[in-house]
Amino acid sequence: VRTGRDMAPRGRPEAAAMPKRGARKRLKFRADDVCSERVTVADYANSDPAVVKSGRVKKAVANAVQQEVKSLCGLEASCVPSEEVLHYTNAPALYLEDPDGDGGEEYPIDIWLLLASYIRPEDIVRFSLICKKAWTVTCTAAFWTRLYRRHYSLDAYLPLRLRPESMEKLHCLRACVIRSLYHMYEPFASRVSRNPAIPDSTPSTLKNSRVSGIAKEVGCVGDLNVSLSLKSPRFKSKCCKGLQPPIQYEEVHTNPDQDCCLLQITTFNFIFVPIVMGMTFTLFTINVSTDMRHHRVRLVFQDAPVRNGKKPRLDQGVQVVLDPVHSVRLLDWWHPQYPFSPKA
Secondary structure, eight states, rough: OOHHHHOOOOOOOOOOOOOOOTTOOOOOOOOGSSSSGEEEHHHHOOOHHHHHHHBBBBBBHHHHHHHHHHTTTOOOGGSOOOOOOOOOSSSSEEEEEEEEEEESSSOOOHHHHGGGGGGGGHHHHHHHTTTTHHHHHHHSSSHHHHHHHOOTTTTTTGGGGGTTTTTTTTTHHHHHHHHHHHHHHHHHHHHHHHHHHHOOOOOOOTTTTTEEEEEEEOTTTSSEEEEEEEEOOOOOOGOOOOOOOOGHHHHHHTTTTTTEEEEEEESSSSSOOOOOTTTTEEEEEEEEEESSSSEEEEOOOOOOOEEEEEEEOOGGEEEEEEEEEEEEEEEEEEEETOOOOTTO
16 A cells, blocks of 8 residues: 555756856956957857847947957047947848948048158059049159159159259159159169160050151261160040140149150160151060070061051061160160150
8 A cells, every 4th residue: 555655756867067058168258459460360169159040249349349440540539429239131241320321521622732742652553543632642842752752862863853952843854853763762762773775575655656856876986876766656546545734733743754754775786767757566475586685576566546446558668677685675764764854
């Protein structure tokens, strides 16, 4: 007979202890760690799983990042809007919610002119592509004058047109400053000194250039120096028009040698060269000479330019063969050995 004690329900067997959820250690965020100097690969590898799962950046993180950016820009922390929050969407782009629709801060041109004083000559193009005001700064006479004074050295040998007393003229100021940098600025001067006597490949930029001048000089040992002044054609196309400088700075950007270059060819012997003044340069090849010791240059000139994709007809033009050739040099208008235009 079962007693009341025996009739009591039996207890269920105790289940194995389950680990509590949420026991994982979350990484704590500190606003001081936002500084770019403390960001490491571990910060991304050990990121908070909650942030990764939700796809939303914490408001404290977003505000700290904004405060850091504002401090780098020199603005007060109170200027940071408190309602702007960064979001991750399914798209790979990261955007910032801006109810006003403003495209960013617009700074006066004086600030861009001040920043331009710290730009290296090789970074001028990158600086001008930041915004329209940055590009406008690079058009001013003050920008090119400061650039010249910053890199001017008393030890540099400069032609008379590039000396400080001649740089006070606004006419062709930009072109003169660029040419002076190839005398004074070491990175630019080293580019010129590395040019070989014979180019590694035939220059392809001379096609359809117009011959604007030719000079012949016979050396003491019977060699011949042929110099051809070439001007590249400018095709009139609406899609290829670039930005034009402001009207008040047109004189600063004037350059009579724009798109011009000088082709210098030196031969070992005297070779007759016909008059090709005003003709179009359509073919230029550099091959090995017949004696397999030097080079051979062939030049073809015609009365009209050749369209793209068509080969020049040799029977309709003037062909000049220079063999053997000692050196072939192509000098752009900014090269130190390029002759000055009388209009500069």
